[in-house]
Amino acid sequence: xxxxxxxxxxxxxxxxxxxxxxxxxxxxxxxxxxxxxxxxxxxxxxxxxxxxxxxxxxxxxxxxxxxxxxxxxxxxxxxxxxxxxxxxxxxxxxxxxxxxxxxxxxxxxxxxxxxxxxxxxxxxxxxxxxxxxxxxxxxxxxxxxxxxxxxxxxxxxxxxxxxxxxxxxxxxxxxxxxxxxxxxxxxxxxxxxxxxxxxxxxxxxxxxxxxxxxxxxxxxxxxxxxxxxxxxxxxxxxxxxxxxxxxxxxxxxxxxxxxxxxxxxxxxxxxxxxxxxxxxxxxxxxxxxxxxxxxxxxxxxxxxxxxxxxxxxxxxxxxxxxxxxxxxxxxxxxxxxxxxxxxxxxxxxxxxxxxxxxxxxxxxxxxxxxxxxxxxxxxxxxxxxxxxxxxxxxxxxxxxxxxxxxxxxxxxx
Amino acid sequence: xxxxxxxxxxxxxxxxxxxxxxxxxxxxxxxxxxxxxxxxxxxxxxxxxxxxxxxxxxxxxxxxxxxxxxxxxxxxxxxxxxxxxxxxxxxxxxxxxxxxxxxxxxxxxxxxxxxxxxxxxxxxxxxxxxxxxxxxxxxxxxxxxxxxxxxxxxxxxxxxxxxxxxxxxxxxxxxxxxxxxxxxxxxxxxxxxxxxxxxxxxxxxxxxxxxxxxxxxxxxxxxxxxxxxxxxxxxxxxxxxxxxxxxxxxxxxxxxxxxxx
Numbered sequence: 001x002x003x004x005x006x007x008x009x010x011x012x013x014x015x016x017x018x019x020x021x022x023x024x025x026x027x028x029x030x031x032x033x034x035x036x037x038x039x040x041x042x043x044x045x046x047x048x049x050x051x052x053x054x055x056x057x058x059x060x061x062x063x064x065x066x067x068x069x070x071x072x073x074x075x076x077x078x079x080x081x082x083x084x085x086x087x088x089x090x091x092x093x094x095x096x097x098x099x100x101x102x103x104x105x106x107x108x109x110x111x112x113x114x115x116x117x118x119x120x121x122x123x124x125x126x127x128x129x130x131x132x133x134x135x136x137x138x139x140x141x142x143x144x145x146x147x148x149x150x151x152x153x154x155x156x157x158x159x160x161x162x163x164x165x166x167x168x169x170x171x172x173x174x175x176x177x178x179x180x181x182x183x184x185x186x187x188x189x190x191x192x193x194x195x196x197x198x199x200x201x202x203x204x205x206x207x208x209x210x211x212x213x214x215x216x217x218x219x220x221x222x223x224x225x226x227x228x229x230x231x232x233x234x235x236x237x238x239x240x241x242x243x244x245x246x247x248x249x250x251x252x253x254x255x256x257x258x259x260x261x262x263x264x265x266x267x268x269x270x271x272x273x274x275x276x277x278x279x280x281x282x283x284x285x286x287x288x289x290x291x292x293x294x295x296x297x298x299x300x301x302x303x304x305x306x307x308x309x310x311x312x313x314x315x316x317x318x319x320x321x322x323x324x325x326x327x328x329x330x331x332x333x334x335x336x337x338x339x340x341x342x343x344x345x346x347x348x349x350x351x352x353x354x355x356x357x358x359x360x361x362x363x364x365x366x367x368x369x370x371x372x373x374x375x376x377x378x379x380x381x382x383x384x385x386x387x388x389x390x391x392x393x394x395x396x397x398x399x400x401x402x403x404x405x406x407x408x409x410x411x412x413x
Numbered sequence: 414x415x416x417x418x419x420x421x422x423x424x425x426x427x428x429x430x431x432x433x434x435x436x437x438x439x440x441x442x443x444x445x446x447x448x449x450x451x452x453x454x455x456x457x458x459x460x461x462x463x464x465x466x467x468x469x470x471x472x473x474x475x476x477x478x479x480x481x482x483x484x485x486x487x488x489x490x491x492x493x494x495x496x497x498x499x500x501x502x503x504x505x506x507x508x509x510x511x512x513x514x515x516x517x518x519x520x521x522x523x524x525x526x527x528x529x530x531x532x533x534x535x536x537x538x539x540x541x542x543x544x545x546x547x548x549x550x551x552x553x554x555x556x557x558x559x560x561x562x563x564x565x566x567x568x569x570x571x572x573x574x575x576x577x578x579x580x581x582x583x584x585x586x587x588x589x590x591x592x593x594x595x596x597x598x599x600x601x602x603x604x605x606x607x608x609x610x611x612x613x614x615x616x617x618x619x620x621x622x623x624x625x626x627x628x629x630x631x632x633x634x635x636x637x638x639x640x641x642x643x644x645x646x647x648x649x650x651x652x653x654x655x656x657x658x659x660x661x662x663x664x665x666x667x668x669x670x671x672x673x674x
Binding site: 137138141143144145146173283284285286289290291292293295298299 | 481545547548549550553582585586588589590591592593594596597600601602
């Protein structure tokens, strides 16, 4: 069982009346709300936290890509990952991931991911999201009905670029390149582990299962709501006659640990509510441009985001709702351990992306929760799925002789 | 109107509504498709032989996956005219259909009679951005498309009940096909550089605009006139972007007078 410490990198200073005053946290959020000098401190704090998680023994540290987004300050997660590759030496660096349909040409992703893999000594987990409609269509202007097609082409190009030892010509519909020749090549052969963050489209379940890629369900809906999504994926795995290794799947979950259940509420409730009530305030018109979702997925009807009422789900939540409905796993180490085990076994996942920094949570609380999890929760969960413990197909294969950079002035560990 | 199926040289099947007699007229619909009742077409059919093809993605047959960019769209339009066996038909297009009609008349500039563009998209003015249709939830569309949103909504939904899950899903599937297909030439900005090709236009041109168009503001009419020297302009009062639905009689009158004149 693997745990990755994940930071979305939210802007922690959205005003109290944000929901009233602005129509969306994403796409058209005014950049005047971002203070670059405070941003300097925020980025360093968040990167320090990721390094701290490595020091505490988390299996991975994770970053992702969003654009024009008040709860995700990483338009380029590769920049953050490059910093982490130099400042850590143990944890997997999970970039979940690069929206490959947005890179022109996508060979850029092959190159940057290969650089990260080489610099980190073979610790890269490579994520290839199709990308949300907000990022892909509205911020980056991709045509909704062609996004998926372009994504698959980008995938084919990157995978071949990593593996073909000779330069080749690529005559794609969206990319024409006379000399594809990826320099450098990744350390991990034939390629770093591939994780596909999915939002619940039927095609992605089938494709991940068929390609033997990790299906990573990333939502903020929690493990109870996530059940249907993972079931959909496991159905496809079954249909294709693949083994049911839990390492085929990952799940993102908000986790808050304190000494007691009551302390968890006292410490973390306001920050979780900041996240759900301000950070997830996305204008409904940006969430589903016609053509982005496939007809099959709409007909599947599992993601009914169409109703205006849906937006209100996150508006009136209380701490009790968050915990009971599984949006948040919070409490004492014993409570969190029990609920995590329930999540892991019910979803059948071998990998959890734990969101420990939430919304506007201050550094000391984030570290408190992180440390309690690392010391008093994680050890009891690492041994889950004993029958699959030697299954390394979806995990990094670091280079033993890798450079472990020394930090200046004797800093670091 | 009668409806029949045709197959283009490329192998795309599509439905064509047909009525009337006289000079042939091809009508290209907008990104909303054709409603069950289209009084503008009925009115035009009293003077012309009207052919209104359903664009791929807007009818029951598949085939929209074969059209990916503006050239594909343009060639499909020419293929339809060829499959219908029409010689120099008049061309009338509304909104997205106006953009496509403009392309057809530029690419095949000896192939058409006259050209009537009803609130066409296809041009872009930075100072007057066209509202983002793709970021507009369905229930906000009537406000954008009609001078009288309440009456427009009734026409648009034609009795559809959004509180019924199955009906909503069906609507969303149809809407995803229609606007998904339209997005190939309209997203994120409805400009595929037709302005560069308008120099080729030889057909006499009429622009028809709803005075209260909130989607494509009337200032675009002026821009079209600048780009098509000699183009005439007819304003339709009490009409928004969906002028064929809101003021079919006035629109038919303006178009008919121009085409027959």
